[in-house]
Amino acid sequence: MNKLIKILSFVSISLLILTNVQAQEWNVSAEEKAMELGVTFTEEIQDAGNSIYKKSCKMCHGDVTIAASNDRELPLAPNLGATDWQKANTDGEIFTKITSGKGGMPPFSGSLSDDDRWKIVAFIRSNYDAYIPPNTNKAAEAPKVEKFAGTIKDIETIYNDAAQSFTVRIIAIDDNGHPAKAKGVKVDLFVKRYFGNMALFEGERTDENGEIVIEAGNLKADNEGNISIIAQTSDKSIISKKNITISYAQEWENPILGRNIWGTSARTPIWMLVSYLVFTFGTLSVLGWAVFQLLRIHNLRER
Numbered sequence: 001m002n003k004l005i006k007i008l009s010f011v012s013i014s015l016l017i018l019t020n021v022q023a024q025e026w027n028v029s030a031e032e033k034a035m036e037l038g039v040t041f042t043e044e045i046q047d048a049g050n051s052i053y054k055k056s057c058k059m060c061h062g063d064v065t066i067a068a069s070n071d072r073e074l075p076l077a078p079n080l081g082a083t084d085w086q087k088a089n090t091d092g093e094i095f096t097k098i099t100s101g102k103g104g105m106p107p108f109s110g111s112l113s114d115d116d117r118w119k120i121v122a123f124i125r126s127n128y129d130a131y132i133p134p135n136t137n138k139a140a141e142a143p144k145v146e147k148f149a150g151t152i153k154d155i156e157t158i159y160n161d162a163a164q165s166f167t168v169r170i171i172a173i174d175d176n177g178h179p180a181k182a183k184g185v186k187v188d189l190f191v192k193r194y195f196g197n198m199a200l201f202e203g204e205r206t207d208e209n210g211e212i213v214i215e216a217g218n219l220k221a222d223n224e225g226n227i228s229i230i231a232q233t234s235d236k237s238i239i240s241k242k243n244i245t246i247s248y249a250q251e252w253e254n255p256i257l258g259r260n261i262w263g264t265s266a267r268t269p270i271w272m273l274v275s276y277l278v279f280t281f282g283t284l285s286v287l288g289w290a291v292f293q294l295l296r297i298h299n300l301r302e303r
């Protein structure tokens with residue numbers, strides 16, 4: 001009898017575990033698996049997918065970085081730039097997983113349109129060099145995104161005080177070790193603030209001089225006119241921080257010293273000062289009179 005119970009419980013526990021594991025499998029049909037990329041694989045589409053990714057996916061999946069296999073640990077969701085994963089999944093499979101979700105992965109069928117989900121797939125695929133878009137038989141035919149081939153060494157940020165503009169320049173070398181102009185590199189520029197960073201631009205590509213010039217307009221600085229800026233390649237491989245002094249810096253105004261709050265008597269109107277004094281004096285005299293009367297009653301009783 002005892003043995004039977006043991007066997008039965010063993011069987012039922014195993015079944016429970018099995019069904020649980022079963023429930024955790026991705027559910028993608030053969031038809032869904034065979035679906036082809038539903039958008040054209042162009043740079044604009046990939047960029048559009050990237051911005052949707054930033055808003056809807058990045059908080060769990062982090063940056064899509066190219067790695068041999070998933071380099072994330074729980075509780076972070078898997079790295080969608082893992083080449084072994086990219087290789088093992090068809091476009092339709094990735095699309096279906098985004099559509100239906102599983103476990104910690106929410107379904108996006110309701111919140112993102114088909115088109116938006118395909119754009120994200122295009123963005124994910126842009127991080128996989130061996131990807132061949134549909135309708136292109138040979139890899140050579142695939143519309144390749146022009147990428148800078150040399151090595152990026154640093155990012156230089158120069159502030160032009162008169163024009164109130166920034167020049168962000170990539171310092172790079174080519175294969176022969178000569179200085180090179182890095183065209184088409186995606187760069188971000190931020191101004192450091194107390195609460196996070198303010199983006200001046202994100203994911204912008206450098207021109208044929210390997211530069212991006214941007215007018216910054218009136219930036220708020222501290223009392224000395226200093227601001228901290230961060231320039232980085234969008235894949236965060238190179239990050240450069242710098243303090244810049246700007247001459248037109250607006251002086252920071254302490255609100256407590258101003259009229260905003262009556263912090264000083266200097267700005268208080270006379271009528272308010274007089275009525276304040278009359279009111280305070282009046283209240284205090286009434287109180288004093290009351291106390292005096294009470295003392296008198298007290299003294300009368302004592303006698």
Ligand code: HEC
Nearest residue numbers: 056057060061077078094097098102103104105106108120
């Ligand atoms: C709330 C966190 C969260 C958000 C937001 C999220 N994911 Fe996920 N995602 C996960 C987790 C966790 C998994 C792993 C699920 C599992 O394997 O059980 C996952 C798995 C995936 C997979 C399948 C990976 C595999 O193992 O095959 C894909 C593809 C994916 N997510 C894409 C996206 C995309 C695209 C977005 C944005 C539209 C997104 N996710 C948003 C948490 C999230």
